[in-house]
Every structure is written in C-alpha cells, then in structure tokens.
Amino acid sequence: MKYIGSKTKLLGFIDSVVSECQSKINKPSDQIVFCDLFSGSGKVANHFKDRFKVVANDLEYYSYATLCNLLNNDSSTAYECKPILEYMNYCMDGMQGFIYQNYSEAGGRMYFTNENAMLIDAGISLVYEMYENKQLNDQQFYYCLCSVLEAADKVSNTTGMYLAYLKKFTTSALKPIVFKGFDLTEPVANNEVYLGDANALLKEASGDILYLDPPYTATQYSNAYHLLNTMAKNEQPQVYGITGRPEGRNISGWSSKRNVEAEFRTLIESANFEFLIMSYSNESIMPVELIRDVMGSFGKYTVRKMEHQRFKSKAGNENSVGGNTVTEYLHVLHKVG
Structure with missing residues (x-):
C-alpha cells in the first residue's frame, strides 16, 4: 500500500x-x-x-x-485462506455493488475500472458473508479482507491517496485485479491491536x-484514505461531491496547528x-x-x-x-x- x-x-x-x-x-x-x-x-x-x-x-x-x-x-492462516483467494481470482463473478455504483467509471467517478470495481464489491461481499456465517474466524476474516484492500489499492486510479481520482486510467489501474496472500512471519508473542x-x-x-x-501535516487521513475505510467496513455511506467523499470523518488534533x-x-x-x-x-x-x-x-x-x-x-x-x-x-x- x-x-x-x-x-x-x-x-x-x-x-x-x-x-x-x-x-x-x-x-x-x-x-x-x-x-x-x-x-x-x-x-x-x-x-x-x-x-x-x-x-x-x-x-x-x-x-x-x-x-x-x-x-x-501467521503462515497457518495464509495456508487456510489460500483456497478462498483462489476462488476469488478464478471463479468469483463481479457484482454491481456500492463501489461499482459510486467509484467506477460507470458510477461517474474513475477510481476503478468497471470490471475491477465489480470484483472489489464481490470480494468484500464474500468475505463479510463468510464471516457472518461463521465460515471464517477473526484471523481468517482480516487476512481475506486485507487481501481485498491491498488488491484494490494496487489498481486504484489515484495518485496514491483517495482525495481525488485521475482523469485518465493509468496503466496499473487498467490491469485486472488480483487478490494475493501475505508472506507472514511468526509473531514472537501475543500482540495487541487497538482502534482509537x-x-x-x-x-x-x-x-x-x-x-x-x-x-505531520494538516492532511486528515480519514479524508486521504476514506475509500479504504468504506471498503474495510463494508459500508454504504452518503457520499457527495466530485470525489465522492462520505459524510463524517475522524478528526485528529495532530493535524491541527491550533x-x-x-x-x-x-x-x-x-x-x-x-x-x-x-x-x-x-x-x-x-x-x-x-x-x-x-x-x-x-x-x-x-x-x-x-x-x-x-x-x-x-x-x-x-x-x-x-x-x-x-x-x-x-x-x-x-x-x-
């Protein structure tokens, strides 16, 4: 990323x-x-x-x-999720979901090609459906979800942030999306992760x-990467403007001179x-x-x-x-x- x-x-x-x-x-x-x-x-x-x-x-x-x-x-999660990623890459049909409707060329905002947007929608839907049906545990859920996020980021038609999209598709944005696994080393201890x-x-x-x-600067990360949050949460927020930014955001005092x-x-x-x-x-x-x-x-x-x-x-x-x-x-x- x-x-x-x-x-x-x-x-x-x-x-x-x-x-x-x-x-x-x-x-x-x-x-x-x-x-x-x-x-x-x-x-x-x-x-x-x-x-x-x-x-x-x-x-x-x-x-x-x-x-x-x-x-x-760790590597055991990667092994367990390999068949899911293979299905996503070779068998999964795209769907005209929220990303396609709002952030594809067909949706009027060229963050993704139509084909890639539909596969992103399908990937997110599949991961959340399997998790809600208890076919994935927490570790497997985050592994597969992050595969979708990483794959989407690689074919995004942006400058590297999601504050705007480019007017013409770049070479990387035109490539078919590929859902890849992660080369994970074994952690030394039980690590802790927090959101807040x-x-x-x-x-x-x-x-x-x-x-x-x-x-470091006045850039708010919730603006710069809003689309990653939308995909990660499987949300369908109200969006507005040319760039399709959602309503509401996290405001960090570290990005304020005051x-x-x-x-x-x-x-x-x-x-x-x-x-x-x-x-x-x-x-x-x-x-x-x-x-x-x-x-x-x-x-x-x-x-x-x-x-x-x-x-x-x-x-x-x-x-x-x-x-x-x-x-x-x-x-x-x-x-x-």
Whole structure:
C-alpha cells in the first residue's frame, strides 16, 4: 500500500535507534513491550513483531484491519485462506455493488475500472458473508479482507491517496485485479491491536519503548484514505461531491496547528514508557525546538536525523518545491519518573 508518511525505507534507521534503547533495558527482548501508537500501514509494528511484544493502535479502521492481519496472523492462516483467494481470482463473478455504483467509471467517478470495481464489491461481499456465517474466524476474516484492500489499492486510479481520482486510467489501474496472500512471519508473542485515539490508549497502556509517528501535516487521513475505510467496513455511506467523499470523518488534533502542541504535551506527560521515540520531519507542524523543550523537560533528550526521498505519488512528485529530499528526525526521550 502506497502510504503518506510510510517508514518502509527508514526501517533500518529506526531499528538502529530502537536497538540503542533496547540495550539499556534490562529484559530479554521477548519480554520488552514495544508500542506503535500511530501505526498506519503497520510497517514499523510488523518489523519488530519478531523481536518484541507489540502493541499497535490507529484511529482508522482500514489500519486496524491491516494490523490485525500483520500482527495476529501467521503462515497457518495464509495456508487456510489460500483456497478462498483462489476462488476469488478464478471463479468469483463481479457484482454491481456500492463501489461499482459510486467509484467506477460507470458510477461517474474513475477510481476503478468497471470490471475491477465489480470484483472489489464481490470480494468484500464474500468475505463479510463468510464471516457472518461463521465460515471464517477473526484471523481468517482480516487476512481475506486485507487481501481485498491491498488488491484494490494496487489498481486504484489515484495518485496514491483517495482525495481525488485521475482523469485518465493509468496503466496499473487498467490491469485486472488480483487478490494475493501475505508472506507472514511468526509473531514472537501475543500482540495487541487497538482502534482509537492515541492519548486515550495511553491512559491504559504501558511498556518499555513507545514509538510515535503522528500525522505531520494538516492532511486528515480519514479524508486521504476514506475509500479504504468504506471498503474495510463494508459500508454504504452518503457520499457527495466530485470525489465522492462520505459524510463524517475522524478528526485528529495532530493535524491541527491550533491543537497539536496540546496533544503532544499531554502524550509526553502521560506516557508510561521508559523510552519514547518520535518520527517527525523538518516539514512538520511542530518545530524541532518545541519538541526538544517538551521532551527534554521529562528526562534525557537526544535526536538523530536522516535525509530521505520525498513521498512520490503514482503521478510523480507533487511536492517538488522543497526539493527531492526530506530530513527525518527521530526524537528520543529516556523518561525519568
């Protein structure tokens, strides 16, 4: 899944800083609790699941489903679901459901070709019907559902987000949709996945290493990926406008210049973790100086930084004004008290 703020290419950098913190914790690695509080596409949580017990959270349901699949499934689930994906790819007929009616060329919004939209509708319907009939357990449900989400994202006629669709179908959007499985490694422990507000979760959660990757900009993820939420929830909301955005959305205070500092201060103060590591770029809402001052008041503060390539959409680099690279900071707090 192409995801704004994805840390796929920064995993080595993040791992090196996490390993520094781990070396100062007097516990075996499989007893260390690592919390990924704004987990998004789940790349960081998935990276550490073979080393630590992972607690992951996000505000959006498509992310929650992704995390349930990545963190709570293993190769046995992949084996059990293989016949279902084979049926979806070779035997399933398309249906003119909600996605076809609202987000296909026939529906007046070119997010998907007509053929792919009908197969997306059929895939979602099949997965939910089997789950409701108790033909799938929770693990199998999230595995199959995420296969539909990943497949749909690969053939979406967008720049990588769902704020709008392109006027002409791209080469990838014209390809027939393929429902693929996942190459899952075995998790080291019983991981926990949550759906909700980050600061609310911290009232209950505690552990050793807290990794933070909050929204950087004013973009609300519930807008940018609204169609993934609609598909993941099997909803039929009222939609409006040229882009077909549904009514209602999750609003994150981290994407508001007015509210982000209060959210940040509350989080740092309430976090019951020994180490806090926060990813934040040089183009983010909060300045480096504010982060340093707030985190430094609760313990020993250090910072690492790395240059990396700017996020590029499927249509190319939309944000070329600032150059091709972004500075990623990892703000580290060894919390005292």
